[in-house]
Amino acid sequence: MRAVLTATPPPRPIDRTALLDEIRQHKRWDVIVIGGGATGLGTALDAVSRGYRTLLVEAHDFAKGTSGKATKLIHGGVRYLAQGNIGLVRESLRERELLLHNASHLVxxxxxxxxxxxxxxxxxxxxxxxxxxxxxxxxxxxxxxxxxxxxxxxxxxxxxxxxxxxxxxxxxxxxxxxFDDARLAIALMRTIIDLGGTALNAMVVRALTVRNGLVCGVALEDTESGERLHAVADCVINATGVWVDAIRRLEDPAALPMVxxxxxxxxxxxxxxxxxxxxxxxxxxxxxxxxxxxxxxxxxxxxxxxxxxxxxxxxxxxxxxxxxxxxxxxxxxxxxxxxxxxxxxxxxxxxxxxxxxxxxxxxxVSREHAIRMSPGGLLTITGGKWTTYRRMAEDTIDHAIRHGLLPPRPCRTAHLRLHGAPEGAGNVYGTDAPHLLALPGADVSLTAGGGLTEAHVRFAARYEQARSVEDVLARRCRLLLLDAASARAAAPAVARILADELEHGPEWITGQLATLAATAQIYGNPSQNCLQGDATGDNTADAIISAGEHNG
Missing domain, CATH: 3.30.9.10 (D-Amino Acid Oxidase, subunit A, domain 2)
Known part of the structure; x- marks a missing residue:
């Protein structure tokens, strides 16, 4: 049974210029996290919830990589039980229960x-x-x-x-x-910002700053504007998933592979x-x-x-x-x-x-996580799985404390409700749903049969840092992962609305549609023409927004 969503204060719009100003103005951060997947977002949330001044940067989009392409399960791991890995199963089951409570709209x-x-x-x-x-x-x-x-x-x-x-x-x-993996990543990002942290996508790390043999910051580039920025921190954490070795080699080109x-x-x-x-x-x-x-x-x-x-x-x-x-x-x-x-x-x-x-x-190969610290103090966390992201984050920040990079403060995420989490189950927007419905275009459908509306796109741009058509169709809603042909059919309307929100012109729209078409070819069925609309007749449009509602 769906929970009734009660009125809550409107969510705060996310102003990218203001987030960039945070980087420009802060002389020093306590923690910089590189990587906007499950591990990086979880680590940044753990840090900011303990009271550390925290910056997270993601080169592409939140959950663009592995974290948006999971099997959609928060589980203890039946196969790990069969392998005799009792510790991982027990830890995963505990984290499963915490997520069912802390993100009931998404799990x-x-x-x-x-x-x-x-x-x-x-x-x-x-x-x-x-x-x-x-x-x-x-x-x-x-x-x-x-x-x-x-x-x-x-x-x-x-x-x-x-x-x-x-x-x-x-x-x-x-x-x-x-669960809905990419939507959970967005909820983590929103919670980081709710607690006073700074989290930015389209922000690539070009180099690590090393002084006196110690990693003390990052050189950044805003891939949208080309602006170069620099951030200094007491603790720099590499949480880039399968790409952690590339970041490690920015410090030590001879670093042996970890992944x-x-x-x-x-x-x-x-x-x-x-x-x-x-x-x-x-x-x-x-x-x-x-x-x-x-x-x-x-x-x-x-x-x-x-x-x-x-x-x-x-x-x-x-x-x-x-x-x-x-x-x-x-x-x-x-x-x-x-x-x-x-x-x-x-x-x-x-x-x-x-x-x-x-x-x-x-x-x-073990699905457990590993934490390593370089001689220069770069902290790398990798491995693990979505289910245990919170515990991985806790272990990472505790590791930084033990090595003197951060002053001791207790973890606070075990019972921290994520952004939008209602008291009971609801749709993937949780307590934000009434505010989404109040936006312009809530009754303007962008897909045959409904589901994705103009309001969803505007909400994604204003409140969820969607910067591209793919961000909307792959991760703010899940249409690209459900039906690639339908995503391509919806792309022109999404591009026009997103251009209006982000103040882009016709050339940007043309480029976005070309990029989305190329991506849809990867996701689409090669035996079918991706230019055709949805021919499945299987409730695609109705499901793309409500994928987080209970299936059983």
């Missing part, structure tokens, strides 16, 4: 059906998930339970009666958390392939990986892969073998097997796995 419970094809499998999965329940303690999610074959198909309509190991014998239903990147690919298909409110977890694929099939944003999300990469593109392209693997594995478990023609969007993200042995497969 919600999701039931998972684990199908089984023998009674022995049912007992095995059931026992493992009861242990999972026990480790979660008395949290807010329901406990797991054994399902008969008919109950499994009722809980997960679309699940095939016969799978790769034979006839479906039953299954187990358990609960984890689902072993792994690519995860997700495919989006129409909701009809899994029309219920529960997800399906395949715990063991042919090569030992797992596969999720999730309801998300009125569609079905299939993924993920785990493939080692040596390069670090900003927009990774799903590999042909990865696409085939996901489709062929899903086809073994779904009554109606999805094909390439059914894909409405597909995307890849790079996981920053902490480097281990050269011959170790990426699925075996």
């Amino acid at each position: 919600w419970p999701l039931g998972f059906v684990v199908p089984s094809y023998s009674h022995l499998d049912t007992a095995f999965y059931g026992a493992g998930l009861k242990l999972y329940d026990a480790m979660a303690g008395r949290d807010s999610l329901p406990g797991s339970r054994i399902l008969s074959a008919s109950e499994a198909q009722s809980a997960a309509p679309g699940l095939a009666a016969r799978g790769p190991q034979g006839t479906l014998r039953g299954g187990v239903l358990y609960y984890d958390g689902q 072993a990147p792994s690519q995860g690919v997700h495919l989006v298909v129409p909701r009809r392939f899994l029309p219920g409110s529960h997800a399906v977890l395949v715990p063991r694929t042919n090569d030992g990986r797992i596969l999720f099939m999730l309801p998300w944003g009125g569609h079905t999300l299939l993924g993920t892969t785990d493939t080692a990469r040596s390069d670090l593109p900003l927009e990774p392209v799903p590999g042909e073998a990865e696409i085939d693997f996901i489709l062929s594995t899903a086809a073994r478990y779904l009554a109606a097997p999805p094909t390439r023609d059914d894909i409405t969007s597909m995307w890849a993200g790079l996981r920053p796995l902490v480097r281990a042995g050269a011959d170790m497969p990426t699925r075996a």
Whole structure:
């Protein structure tokens, strides 16, 4: 049941000029965080909530990289339990419960059906998930339970009666958390600013400032204006995900690599392939990986892969073998097997796995985080996952305190509600929703069937630091990740409104549309013409804003 959103004070518009003035005028910061993904935003929030003067800079957009391309799960990690990593599972389950409370508009419970094809499998999965329940303690999610074959198909309509190991014998239903990753990143950014911090996108670090052998600041460039700025701090934190080694080499060109990147690919298909409110977890694929099939944003999300990469593109392209693997594995478990023609969007993200042995497969590399301090005092945090971002941030700032970079102050984020969080569940705007609806164009739809309105674009520009058409269509709403063709169709209207808000002319609009078209080609189905509009008939427009509402 959706919570009633009560009237709250209007959110404060974010003035980019004023944020730039903060950099120009401050002689010294306590903390500078490089990177606007989950780890960087979480670290900056931890710092500012402790009372440190904090600056966060992001070269592109918040959650532009890996943090906007997750599997949309806040979870303890069933596979980590199977691997015997009890500590990571226990920590993740605690963080899951905190997020369900602190960001209830962006994180919600999701039931998972684990199908089984023998009674022995049912007992095995059931026992493992009861242990999972026990480790979660008395949290807010329901406990797991054994399902008969008919109950499994009722809980997960679309699940095939016969799978790769034979006839479906039953299954187990358990609960984890689902979320909107990019919207959670925006909520973190807004909370940093609410607490007096400064967070800017389109602000690239060109160099580190080193004096007397110590890292004491950053040289910055505003990529929109070309303005060069400089910021000095007691503590500089490198939280750039898979790109941490590039920042480390600004200090030490000979620094050995810390990250072993792994690519995860997700495919989006129409909701009809899994029309219920529960997800399906395949715990063991042919090569030992797992596969999720999730309801998300009125569609079905299939993924993920785990493939080692040596390069670090900003927009990774799903590999042909990865696409085939996901489709062929899903086809073994779904009554109606999805094909390439059914894909409405597909995307890849790079996981920053902490480097281990050269011959170790990426699925075996630890998902725990690592913190390192260089001889010059540059603090680097990488690894981990969205679920544990808050704990990673706490550990990072505690590390800085232990090494004398910051005066001791206690962590305050465990029970800190994020911007917009209502008392109960709501849509992704939480307590900001009434103020969004009061903006011009709240009744002017930009997509066939509604969903994205002129007011959403204006809100993104005024209150969420959206600087480009892609910022709006990929991360302020999720249309590009749900249906690339529909995103391209909406782009001209979005560009005109955003140009009005940001005071740009026709040339800017032309450039934005060209950039969005190129990006949509990466996300779009290559077997379909991206110029065509939405042909899925699967509630795309209605879902693009409400993806954060409960699916179950």
